[in-house]
Amino acid sequence: MRDVYTKDKRIKVGFDLKGNLTKQLENSEEKPSIHIRPTKLPRTLEAELEKLKLKVGMGFEVNLKWLPGTVKYKNGKQLLEEVVGNTVFIYVEDLTEATYLLAHGFSEWLLNKHTKKYRLLINKLIELFEDLQYEEKEIFMDVMTKLLTEVDK
Secondary structure (H helix, E strand, O other): OEEEEOOOOEEEEEEOOOOOEEEEEOOOOOOOEEEOOOOOOOHHHHHHHHHHHHHHOOOOOOEEEEOOOOOOEEOOEEOOEEEEOOEEEEOOOOHHHHHHHHHHHHHHHHHHHHHHHHHHHHHHHHHHHHHHHHHHHHHHHHHHHHHHHHHOO
16 A cells, blocks of 8 residues: 555555555545546556556646557657547557556656646746747848838939
8 A cells, every 4th residue: 555645645555456446545534445446447447547647656637548440640640649638548459458558648747747847837938938039130131121212222
């Protein structure tokens, strides 16, 4: 069992002998165990996602959508999986490949979370540079316009 902290309580999270995810509330007197039953996802994919979350101790907000047979393209290439926000979408039908792609997508989510601040900073710098460049271009255009109109006189 591993401790997971929310805003107001501590929860112990782990797996029982059957591979089911269990949660145990630490602030409760009875300490009930709650089993999460997957509705649409295969138990192995959902359990694998929960194992990944427990291994790294974060990413508990990540969700999984398995859409086998869905065909999606990005930049002319067919996507096998993609990460959109906090959701990993997997489009392959083979469960073994889907499990591998889940780990790939979860890793991508972790990387995106880590690099988000850098991307925001870089985008702000680009925006500032474009504003400065526009002002310089306008000054240059005013000078060129004056030169061209003076030549005609």
